[in-house]
Amino acid sequence: MKQRYNATIKTKGPPLPHPPRDKYSVLKHTFGFSGFRPLQEEAVDAILSRRDLAMLLPTGGGKSLCYQLPTLLMDGITVVVSPLIALMHDQVLALKELGIEAEMISSTQDRQEQQEAFAKAKNKILKLLYVAPERLANGSFLAWLGTLDINFFVIDEAHCISEWGHEFRDDYRRLGELRSAFPHTPIAAFTATATPKVREDILSQLGLRDPLILRAPVLRKNISITVRERDGGWRTDLMNILKKHEGESGIVYAFSRRQTEELAEFLSKKGLKCSAYHAGMSSEQRRSVHQSFLNDETQIIVATVAFGMGIDKGDIRFVIHTSLPKTIENYYQEIGRAGRDGIDSEAVLFYSGSDFFTKKRLIDEGGDPQYREMTLSKLRAAMDYATSEECRHKTIAAYFSDTITPCGDKCDNCLDTQGSKKEITTPARMFLSAVYKTGERFGATYIGEVLCGEEKEKILSNGHERLSVFGIGKEMSKSVWGTIAKRLVELGALEPDEYKALHLTPLGAEILRGKQSVHIREERLSPKKAEKKSKAPHPNAPAHYEEFRALRATIARENGVPAYIVFGDKTLYELAERLPQTREEMLNVSGIGEVKYERYGEVFLELSRNIKGNG
Ligand code: ADP
Numbered sequence: 001m002k003q004r005y006n007a008t009i010k011t012k013g014p015p016l017p018h019p020p021r022d023k024y025s026v027l028k029h030t031f032g033f034s035g036f037r038p039l040q041e042e043a044v045d046a047i048l049s050r051r052d053l054a055m056l057l058p059t060g061g062g063k064s065l066c067y068q069l070p071t072l073l074m075d076g077i078t079v080v081v082s083p084l085i086a087l088m089h090d091q092v093l094a095l096k097e098l099g100i101e102a103e104m105i106s107s108t109q110d111r112q113e114q115q116e117a118f119a120k121a122k123n124k125i126l127k128l129l130y131v132a133p134e135r136l137a138n139g140s141f142l143a144w145l146g147t148l149d150i151n152f153f154v155i156d157e158a159h160c161i162s163e164w165g166h167e168f169r170d171d172y173r174r175l176g177e178l179r180s181a182f183p184h185t186p187i188a189a190f191t192a193t194a195t196p197k198v199r200e201d202i203l204s205q206l207g208l209r210d211p212l213i214l215r216a217p218v219l220r221k222n223i224s225i226t227v228r229e230r231d232g233g234w235r236t237d238l239m240n241i242l243k244k245h246e247g248e249s250g251i252v253y254a255f256s257r258r259q260t261e262e263l264a265e266f267l268s269k270k271g272l273k274c275s276a277y278h279a280g281m282s283s284e285q286r287r288s289v290h291q292s293f294l295n296d297e298t299q300i301i302v303a304t305v306a307f308g309m310g311i312d313k314g315d316i317r318f319v320i321h322t323s324l325p326k327t328i329e330n331y332y333q334e335i336g337r338a339g340r341d342g343i344d345s346e347a348v349l350f351y352s353g354s355d356f357f358t359k360k361r362l363i364d365e366g367g368d369p370q371y372r373e374m375t376l377s378k379l380r381a382a383m384d385y386a387t388s389e390e391c392r393h394k395t396i397a398a399y400f401s402d403t404i405t406p407c408g409d410k411c412d413n414c415l416d417t418q419g420s421k422k423e424i425t426t427p428a429r430m431f432l433s434a435v436y437k438t439g440e441r442f443g444a445t446y447i448g449e450v451l452c453g454e455e456k457e458k459i460l461s462n463g464h465e466r467l468s469v470f471g472i473g474k475e476m477s478k479s480v481w482g483t484i485a486k487r488l489v490e491l492g493a494l495e496p497d498e499y500k501a502l503h504l505t506p507l508g509a510e511i512l513r514g515k516q517s518v519h520i521r522e523e524r525l526s527p528k529k530a531e532k533k534s535k536a537p538h539p540n541a542p543a544h545y546e547e548f549r550a551l552r553a554t555i556a557r558e559n560g561v562p563a564y565i566v567f568g569d570k571t572l573y574e575l576a577e578r579l580p581q582t583r584e585e586m587l588n589v590s591g592i593g594e595v596k597y598e599r600y601g602e603v604f605l606e607l608s609r610n611i612k613g614n615g
């Protein structure tokens with residue numbers, strides 16, 4: 001068996017016979033894709049016309065292609081700045097597999113490897129050169145770059161440049177100097193998510209000139225989201241979720257190092273192939289865990305958030321959080337690691353009210369007050385997200401100032417139509433009325449106190465004990481009023497300003513006038529939560545999928561590359577579904593270009609023919 005495969009696999013790709021010259025043929029022949037995904041073509045065109053570009057595309061949207069393709073149509077080299085060595089390494093590997101000349105320069109290489117990369121760049125062999133941001137702070141390196149014919153610069157994970165982001169990196173700040181060092185070279189910046197503040201920082205700090213701004217909706221359609229309260233039986237729920245994903249790759253995020261180890265042990269005892277991963281492990285240990293995950297030997301990684309940014313594995317089918325994330329930025333990025341290949345995947349969050357207080361305590365411990373306030377408000381937003389009953393996708397999008405329609409069937413809230421809801425129009429109107437009568441100058445807590453008729457000094461000094469709404473909500477607790485306030489914010493009837501004072505929106509005014517009713521999920525008003533079942537859809541693999549998967553694993557092992565580098569899951573699905581019988585049919589499968597076909601195509605074709613022959 002082994003011999004036969006080796007005979008057909010060439011480890012060094014042959015040069016393309018006739019380099020294709022237009023974007024569509026490069027897309028087809030080099031990348032093996034039959035069409036552009038949304039916004040990709042616009043990005044490619046902007047780069048080809050030498051215009052600056054800022055692109056916000058969710059994880060899995062296909063950012064890499066946007067700069068990897070145009071450089072193949074240009075004469076010079078493209079310099080890609082990327083924050084993590086692991087990330088660069090995987091990208092370079094994937095490019096070489098496509099027959100594209102790419103190298104990286106990093107501190108992990110020895111002198112000779114670096115010299116070779118330098119020489120290839122100098123001799124105009126390379127199309128892409130990946131460099132770590134700290135390199136660009138080095139004057140002699142910049143001077144050397146100046147001797148190359150650079151098509152354009154790429155700043156990957158551009159949100160790292162902003163202090164308002166969740167992953168600010170000092171060495172990204174220096175990237176602002178690129179523009180002055182290379183005033184005539186276009187810059188293309190890419191990120192998966194950015195709040196408006198971060199977006200502004202990217203544009204201004206990189207000094208982009210009249211950039212084309214491309215922004216896809218904040219939405220990962222192929223990820224089904226579920227959020228549940230973490231009660232006593234949550235580990236049973238977790239096991240049920242993992243059972244659904246038998247044999248598939250996934251990440252389970254835990255809060256602390258100790259928790260990752262404990263949970264990994266628990267899951268191992270249940271017979272699952274899993275490993276813990278956290279910053280307390282040696283880099284050697286971490287590398288080996290990472291590697292065995294990429295090779296599908298480890299199925300589940302139980303990790304702190306230290307694990308992730310460098311993970312470029314397309315076939316992660318589930319991401320599970322076992323506690324409340326610190327921010328929605330983090331959360332969105334972490335769940336975004338699922339389903340990068342576009343195949344249905346799942347994200348489940350188990351949270352508890354106590355998570356909020358544990359994390360808040362850590363924030364309270366120190367630091368600059370302004371920074372503390374910002375961190376705290378991000379944490380609050382994460383908690384509000386967890387308890388919200390609006391569409392999860394829509395809520396995340398709204399956090400990034402994007403408006404989308406409810407997903408309908410890709411989140412627990414949209415699927416849960418029969419959950420018992422209670423009408424709260426009357427208390428909602430009381431609350432809105434109190435907001436209005438106190439002049440839209442106060443936060444939810446204060447309004448709750450007014451409704452409960454508390455004779456606090458602040459209330460008395462404002463004369464609010466004389467208002468008609470004072471004390472009209474006595475029969476409900478302040479915490480219930482707090483929940484009603486949250487619900488009204490969730491619905492968009494109230495909007496907090498930067499001082500947390502609540503303001504009525506047009507919808508709020510309609511509710512106040514009795515033109516709209518308000519409902520809330522019943523269990524939110526009483527702490528006891530109803531058991532919820534996950535209705536998240538689960539992908540069904542075609543028949544024979546496993547045979548293709550096994551073949552891929554063999555080939556990956558023999559070639560010493562991760563399985564997804566050979567073919568992504570999507571390609572594998574298509575192969576199993578269509579069972580191509582000829583070279584042409586193989587080339588029509590998404591993800592199979594000519595070089596890939598040369599390398600691996602025939603073995604898969606043979607399998608496909610055998611299956612069809614037997615069936
Ligand atoms: P991002 O960097 O935006 O997270 P990637 O560049 O890693 O996304 O691309 C995600 C996946 O989508 C990859 O498996 C890639 O091969 C695939 N992909 C990208 N562009 C296309 C396309 N036009 N058609 C089909 N698949 C694509």
Ligand code: ZN
Pocket residue numbers: 390391392393394406407408409410411412413414415
């Ligand atoms: Zn939804």
